[in-house]
Amino acid sequence: MIRLVLAICVVLGGSGTVLYMSKQTVDSRFEQLRSLQKEISIAKERANILEAEWAYVTRPDRILTLSSGLLLMRPITSDRILPLEAIPMRRAKPQTNIRTGQ
Amino acid sequence: MNDPLSYNRVNPAHRPSFFSSVWSLIWPARPLPEQSRTTAQKRLIFSAALAFSCFAVIGAKAFHLATTSKNTDTEVYVRLTGADRGAIHDRNGRVLAQTIPVMTLHADPNQILDPHEVANKLSALLPDRTSGEILTALSRKTRYVELDRKITPRRHAAILSLGLPGIFITPSNLRTYPNGREAAHILGQVNRDGRGIAGVEKSMEDKLAAGHKITLSIDLGVQAVVRRALAKQIKTFEAHGGTGLVTKIKTGEIIAITSLPDYDPNRYATAKTEALFNQATKGVFEMGSIFKVLNTAIALEVGSAGLNSTYDVTRPLRVGSFPIRDYHPHDRFLNLSEVLVFSSNIGSARIAEDIGPNIQRSYMDKLGLLERPTLELTETAQPLYPARWGRLSSYTISFGHGISVSPIHVAGAVSAAAGTGEFIAPTLLKRRPDELFERVRIFSDETTRKVRSMMRLAVSHEDGTANFAEAPGYLVGAKTGTAEKIKNKRYDKTANLVSVVAAFPINDPEYLVFVMVDEPKPQEHSYGYATAGWVAAPVIAEIVNRIAPILNVHPIDINQPEIRQTLEPDLRIGEKGAIRASY
Numbered sequence: 011m012i013r014l015v016l017a018i019c020v021v022l023g024g025s026g027t028v029l030y031m032s033k034q035t036v037d038s039r040f041e042q043l044r045s046l047q048k049e050i051s052i053a054k055e056r057a058n059i060l061e062a063e064w065a066y067v068t069r070p071d072r073i074l075t076l077s078s079g080l081l082l083m084r085p086i087t088s089d090r091i092l093p094l095e096a097i098p099m100r101r102a103k104p105q106t107n108i109r110t111g112q
Numbered sequence: 113m114n115d116p117l118s119y120n121r122v123n124p125a126h127r128p129s130f131f132s133s134v135w136s137l138i139w140p141a142r143p144l145p146e147q148s149r150t151t152a153q154k155r156l157i158f159s160a161a162l163a164f165s166c167f168a169v170i171g172a173k174a175f176h177l178a179t180t181s182k183n184t185d186t187e188v189y190v191r192l193t194g195a196d197r198g199a200i201h202d203r204n205g206r207v208l209a210q211t212i213p214v215m216t217l218h219a220d221p222n223q224i225l226d227p228h229e230v231a232n233k234l235s236a237l238l239p240d241r242t243s244g245e246i247l248t249a250l251s252r253k254t255r256y257v258e259l260d261r262k263i264t265p266r267r268h269a270a271i272l273s274l275g276l277p278g279i280f281i282t283p284s285n286l287r288t289y290p291n292g293r294e295a296a297h298i299l300g301q302v303n304r305d306g307r308g309i310a311g312v313e314k315s316m317e318d319k320l321a322a323g324h325k326i327t328l329s330i331d332l333g334v335q336a337v338v339r340r341a342l343a344k345q346i347k348t349f350e351a352h353g354g355t356g357l358v359t360k361i362k363t364g365e366i367i368a369i370t371s372l373p374d375y376d377p378n379r380y381a382t383a384k385t386e387a388l389f390n391q392a393t394k395g396v397f398e399m400g401s402i403f404k405v406l407n408t409a410i411a412l413e414v415g416s417a418g419l420n421s422t423y424d425v426t427r428p429l430r431v432g433s434f435p436i437r438d439y440h441p442h443d444r445f446l447n448l449s450e451v452l453v454f455s456s457n458i459g460s461a462r463i464a465e466d467i468g469p470n471i472q473r474s475y476m477d478k479l480g481l482l483e484r485p486t487l488e489l490t491e492t493a494q495p496l497y498p499a500r501w502g503r504l505s506s507y508t509i510s511f512g513h514g515i516s517v518s519p520i521h522v523a524g525a526v527s528a529a530a531g532t533g534e535f536i537a538p539t540l541l542k543r544r545p546d547e548l549f550e551r552v553r554i555f556s557d558e559t560t561r562k563v564r565s566m567m568r569l570a571v572s573h574e575d576g577t578a579n580f581a582e583a584p585g586y587l588v589g590a591k592t593g594t595a596e597k598i599k600n601k602r603y604d605k606t607a608n609l610v611s612v613v614a615a616f617p618i619n620d621p622e623y624l625v626f627v628m629v630d631e632p633k634p635q636e637h638s639y640g641y642a643t644a645g646w647v648a649a650p651v652i653a654e655i656v657n658r659i660a661p662i663l664n665v666h667p668i669d670i671n672q673p674e675i676r677q678t679l680e681p682d683l684r685i686g687e688k689g690a691i692r693a694s695y
Contacts, residue, residue, distance in 0.1 A: 030178050055213050058199070065207035065290035070336030085658055088585030088667035 196323040197287070197306055200299060200313075202332040203367075203542045207290055209299050209313070209377075211306070214262040214286040217271065221250050221257060223278030230276050234259065237267050237274075262286050287313075289377040294335050296377045297390035298328070298369055298489070298540060310388075312540065315488050327542045329365035334358055337658045338368040342627060345651045346372055349632035349642060355392045355519045356651070357626040358659065361527045361615065363543050364536035367623065367663070369393075369520075394491040396516035397628070400595030400644075401455045401577075402526070402613050403512030405563060407463055408452050409529035410475045412559045416466040419562065422447050425458040431504045436461050452566045455577050455592065457511045464510035465503070472509065473501045478554050479525035479535055481517050488540045493518045512593055519626055522613060527624050530567055530589065530615045533560045564589055568618045580649035581614055583656035585667030587675070589618030590652060592644035597631065607631050610644035614652045616660070617668050619675050623659075627651045 077083060128136070143151060200209035217238075224230055227250040235243035238260055249257045261284075263271070268281060287302045300311015307321070308314035316326050338356040346354050358368040371391040375383030389395065411417035422445040429436040438456050451459030464472060476482055476497075484494045496516040498505040508514035520538055528535040533555035543549065555563075567589030570576040578590035593611045596603040611628035615621035629651075632642040660667075668675060 033179060058210055059212045061199075061207050062210040062212050062288050062290050065210070066288075068206075069291045070294065070333055071292065074336065074340070086661055088583070088657070088660070091585075091661065091667050093666060 197285075197302075198320040198322070198324045198326060200320075200326045200328060202328055202330045202335075203365075204331060204333075205327070206332045208295060208328065208330070208332070209287060209289050211285050211287050213283055215265075215268050215281050216258065216284045217260040217263050218280050218282065219250060219257045219259055220255050220278045220280065221252060222255055224250055225277065227251060230279065233274050233276065234271070234279070237270050238263075291332060292376050292378065293374050294332060294339060295328075295330055295369070296374045297371050297388075297392070297491070298330065299377055301377055301380045311390075311489060311491070315490050328540055329360075329367060329542045330369070330540070331367045331662070333662050334659045335368040335370065337662070338655055339370040339372070339374075341651050341654045341658070342370060342629075343372055345647060346629060346632075349629065349635060349638075349647050351632040351647070352630040353386075353391065354627070354629040355395070356628075356655070357392055357519050357523050357624075358655070359523045359527060359538055359624045359626075361531035361621050361624050362536075364524070364527070364538050364549070365543055366520075366523075366538055366540050368659075369540075371395075390489075390491050391628075391630075392519045393485070393487060393489055394493050394518065396493045396496055396518050397609055397611075398513050398516050398595045398598075399522055399611060400512040400593035400609070401457075401460075402522060402591050402593035402611055403510065403515070404452050404455060404460050405567065405591045405613070406476070406479065406525055406529050407460050407467070407472075407510040408448065408566065409555055409559055409563045410472060411448070411463045411467050412562055413475075413555050414467060414471055416468075417448050417463055419448055421463075423451060423456075423459040423462040425451070425456045425462075427458075429458045429461050429507070431507060434504065436507060449566045449569065452591070453569045453573060453576050455570075460510040461507035464506045467506070469501050469503060469506035472506050475554070476509070476515070478552065479528055480537065481515070481521050481525055485518070485520050485524065486537045487520060492520070495521060512595060519611075519628055522611075523624055523626055526591075526613045526615070526626075528554050530560060530563050530618075531621045531624070533557055564615070564618050564621065567591055567615065571614075577645045578612060578614070578649045578652075580645060581612060581652040581656075583616070583653045583660070585670075586656050586660050586665065587617040587619055587668050587670060588614050588652065588656055589616070589621070590614035590649065592649060594644045608642055610642065610647045612644050612648040612652050614656070616656050617665060619668070622665055623663060625652055625655055627655070 142148070197211045199207060199211070202208055219230075221227070227247055231243045231247040231250060234246050235241060238246070241259070246259065249259065259279075263281070271279065271281065285306060287306065289296070289299055298311055300313035300315075301309050302313050303309050308317040312326060312328065313320065319326060338358060342354050342356040345351075353372045355372070356368065356370045357366070359366050369392050371389070371393075373384070373387040375387040408417075425438060425442050425446050426444065428438075436457050438458050440454075442454070442456065446454065446456055446459050448463070450456070451463065473482075482495055482497060484492050495518070497509070498514055501509075505514050524535065524538050527538075532551075534551040534553050536549065536551050539549075568587070570578045570592070571581050571588050571590050577592045581588050581590040590612050591614075593613075595609045595611075596605055597607040597609050598604070599607055609628065609630055610632060611626065614625045616623060616625070627648045629647050632647040634640045634642040638646040
């Protein structure tokens with residue numbers, strides 16, 4: 011009888027320990043998750059700021075002013091744009107042997 | 113009495129004196145041995161039970177602590193003050209509206225010891241506010257005064273180092289519009305609580321508040337081109353304002369939409385009332401001759417007119433006491449194409465006569481011109497049209513008078529008449545390539561092809577009204593409209609609303625461009641004209657020239673036989689004696 015009780019006690023103790031350990035692991039994982047979530051939200055906020063800043067410095071009005079003042083460029087006219095077919099293809103290589111000249 | 117343990121034993125026969133009773137309380141008599149054993153046993157059991165229950169409670173608590181987790185439901189690790197409001201992007205993913213965290217500077221005047229000193233110290237760090245302004249704010253009888261909604265990190269540090277009691281800095285969020293005035297009316301605005309109060313911010317509030325990103329159909333680059341070209345012309349012709357619109361004909365997507373004057377959404381509070389009004393979607397106007405495109409398309413579709421039909425425009429058309437005149441009268445009959453290309457009011461009215469008011473009305477209805485547009489904005493307009501759509505109304509409506517619609521209505525209707533023949537409700541949201549949307553077939557391909565040819569002639573023909581809309585290589589087709597504005601219940605000849613609607617490349621239209629300028633003044637360089645052909649048409653040319661490369665529309669060689677064929681160039685136009693029409 012006492013052996014059975016002891017065996018049950020050992021089993022209970024062992025499973026309790028396992029339960030406790032796994033609970034601790036889960037807790038620490040949760041802690042990690044939470045800190046990651048916080049990091050993500052901070053990173054997102056920073057990304058938002060950077061995106062907004064990028065949009066601000068590349069706003070069309072500013073680019074137009076800067077480019078017209080600093081670059082010697084003009085809007086492209088339609089006669090400067092050609093379809094691909096308008097470009098003459100490279101002529102096929104003549105099938106001659108350099109050594110024999112044939 | 114020789115028992116050594118009996119010295120304090122109570123003698124039951126002995127009546128205890130008061131002294132012995134008190135003494136027994138301090139030093140109780142030793143019980144009998146057998147009695148003593150049971151007492152000890154009881155005490156032992158009691159102590160063991162006490163110790164066990166103590167350990168049981170501690171054990172139970174330890175077990176409870178070890179096995180149950182913290183209640184995470186009530187934990188808040190994300191700020192719920194609007195930081196997650198979704199961004200608004202243009203069709204190429206460029207940011208149009210974004211929420212960013214900022215620091216807000218505020219004060220509690222009750223806690224401030226010396227308002228003068230605080231005001232002086234703070235005014236040095238707050239360039240937007242003078243010392244006097246801060247002092248007035250700090251003298252208010254309240255517990256909360258906001259001094260600056262967005263302070264930079266550097267100022268934040270400087271203010272903290274001043275160590276002023278009663279001055280606080282709290283994190284908050286700010287909705288920013290990095291492109292300033294571009295598409296301001298469309299984006300709209302949020303209030304102090306971060307809720308949308310205008311534009312897409314309002315109409316898409318649910319999605320944005322839930323953190324979803326909205327991708328608009330707007331192309332920021334095209335938007336900037338349209339706004340700039342229009343603003344330049346408004347300045348040149350000293351006009352009140354104007355509207356510019358570019359839509360993708362085959363999907364109904366709005367690529368650019370601008371209404372001038374506009375405002376900077378980052379400084380919404382300082383915007384003037386007229387600048388806040390979005391004329392492109394909320395304003396209704398009598399569009400004038402642009403409606404002739406629709407009139408002609410309806411006539412061709414119902415078969416009441418053909419390319420060879422001719423109309424007597426030699427004398428004004430009288431309906432009761434109301435005469436319909438042409439700006440430049442013609443002394444001969446005009447055919448259908450000439451009525452459109454030379455923009456004859458009399459001719460249009462005669463075409464409408466053959467269509468009949470009921471059919472005209474039903475087509476206008478199908479083209480969405482009698483209802484509020486189903487746009488993703490709350491700022492839309494209900495068109496104004498006669499309750500009794502009689503003969504006279506049908507005449508005037510044929511040339512765009514007696515019916516007031518918004519520019520967005522025009523874009524939808526003309527896209528159908530000059531584009532695919534299908535009515536597609538304009539949208540502000542980017543469509544997916546595989547997206548299915550409602551298309552209502554209204555005009556046949558045959559009709560739209562004829563209408564397109566006529567619109568092309570209005571640009572390419574020497575007597576066409578929209579010559580200045582020509583953008584070489586991009587095959588622009590257009591129709592002008594100059595309408596007199598109603599002032600004091602009468603048409604004012606000096607106040608015009610000029611507009612041009614164009615499509616390009618007209619052989620297979622991809623984009624529709626609409627430009628409207630409000631009250632342009634005649635200029636010396638325009639030879640005293642302030643009509644659509646002089647004011648709005650050049651804006652079309654400039655816009656098309658600039659946006660075609662952005663939108664990947666390739667220049668076309670007009671002399672290609674296929675192009676000539678699709679446009680039916682042998683419409684009989686401008687026989688000898690034709691008089692140049694001005695609108």
